[in-house]
Amino acid sequence: MSAVTPAPANTETRVNLFDLDRTGLEQFFDSIGEKKFRAHQIMKWIHHRYVTEFAEMTDLGKALRSKLEERAVVHVPQVLFDKISDDGTQKWLLGMDPRNAIETVYIPEKNRGTLCVSSQVGCALNCQFCSTATQGFNRNLSTAEIIGQVWVAARALGNIPHQQRRLTNVVMMGMGEPLANFDNVVRAMSIMRDDLGYGLANKRVTLSTAGMVPQIDKLAEVADVSLAVSLHAPFDELRTELVPLNRKYPINELMAACVRYAKRKKGTSVTFEYTLMKGVNDGPEHARGLAKLMRQFDNAVQMKDAAKVNLIPFNPFPGTRFERPEESSIREFQTLMMESKVLTMVRRTRGDDIDAACGQLKGQVMDRTRRQAQFLQHLAQTQSQ
Numbered sequence: 001m002s003a004v005t006p007a008p009a010n011t012e013t014r015v016n017l018f019d020l021d022r023t024g025l026e027q028f029f030d031s032i033g034e035k036k037f038r039a040h041q042i043m044k045w046i047h048h049r050y051v052t053e054f055a056e057m058t059d060l061g062k063a064l065r066s067k068l069e070e071r072a073v074v075h076v077p078q079v080l081f082d083k084i085s086d087d088g089t090q091k092w093l094l095g096m097d098p099r100n101a102i103e104t105v106y107i108p109e110k111n112r113g114t115l116c117v118s119s120q121v122g123c124a125l126n127c128q129f130c131s132t133a134t135q136g137f138n139r140n141l142s143t144a145e146i147i148g149q150v151w152v153a154a155r156a157l158g159n160i161p162h163q164q165r166r167l168t169n170v171v172m173m174g175m176g177e178p179l180a181n182f183d184n185v186v187r188a189m190s191i192m193r194d195d196l197g198y199g200l201a202n203k204r205v206t207l208s209t210a211g212m213v214p215q216i217d218k219l220a221e222v223a224d225v226s227l228a229v230s231l232h233a234p235f236d237e238l239r240t241e242l243v244p245l246n247r248k249y250p251i252n253e254l255m256a257a258c259v260r261y262a263k264r265k266k267g268t269s270v271t272f273e274y275t276l277m278k279g280v281n282d283g284p285e286h287a288r289g290l291a292k293l294m295r296q297f298d299n300a301v302q303m304k305d306a307a308k309v310n311l312i313p314f315n316p317f318p319g320t321r322f323e324r325p326e327e328s329s330i331r332e333f334q335t336l337m338m339e340s341k342v343l344t345m346v347r348r349t350r351g352d353d354i355d356a357a358c359g360q361l362k363g364q365v366m367d368r369t370r371r372q373a374q375f376l377q378h379l380a381q382t383q384s385q
């Protein structure tokens, strides 16, 4: 990633209204002696019309506008650059503070447009096949910084909620583990699903987790969104090697939490993400092990196709030790899964010419874990060999 112009330091002390969902905004207006419906007006200005200057919010009286100028601000992330892939995939690098930037990706398809949103600057979980992990971790994103990604993309795409939808789905699958930033992510997802926000149906907002078991249960209590789980291996030993979080929450505990999540509401399915890596987890024994887990899940939920599998052929990045399997192995794996009656899709690679494919996201992370330095050292060694 080339060097970026730093975003200005945030010395703002006023409330950033981007940080507040409908309930928070209603409380804010109540606290300044205003009626609740003002919150609704503001949400429409910000999320439907993309207006961030109070002076332009013409249905607010002059006195209210100057009150807002004194106490609040609508601060959006700074676009450091954007890039469009040959296949229409679009990527934004967004400055979150003077030293950190994250990436957001839009993937247009025939009948839908999906935005892949980041939840943290970097990621602390260190999954071995993930480019984000090599950058280490700096901090959680605020609600404003998460919903700000949706705002930037929706505005650039000319999206008008309820009328001209260019953005139909949001997946919390960008940089970071969303459940490690629980409150901010839940609040941002609430704005995505609110009619006064982006008006997305619950099932069109997907949270993807590497498997934080207690937080999956907590999520079930507060947000009705689609759940995706990064599984990547059907056996504990291999999964622990690929997804170190598995040491803490092994497969049986993770699957049990997924069953609880699906059972809380009739008709809920869970998507299991499985990155296929050549010679690592793409053999017939892995397919059979995965199919067995998925059938057990369907039985426990008592629903056909409660488990859906997304196979993601590994997207290489510099310095990685993993490789993408041959096309024939990918098809064989899928066939074995389908023969075992498990609904299995292969995710087509999108945006790899601009490093926007799944697992390739990299922002600019002032690493606090030393992992980035170690990875760069490893990269320099392998390149000099």
Ligand code: SF4
Binding pocket: 123, 124, 125, 126, 127, 130, 131, 132, 133, 174, 175, 176, 177, 210, 230
């Ligand atoms: S795959 Fe997700 S959870 Fe794992 S390191 Fe990458 S961003 Fe973090």
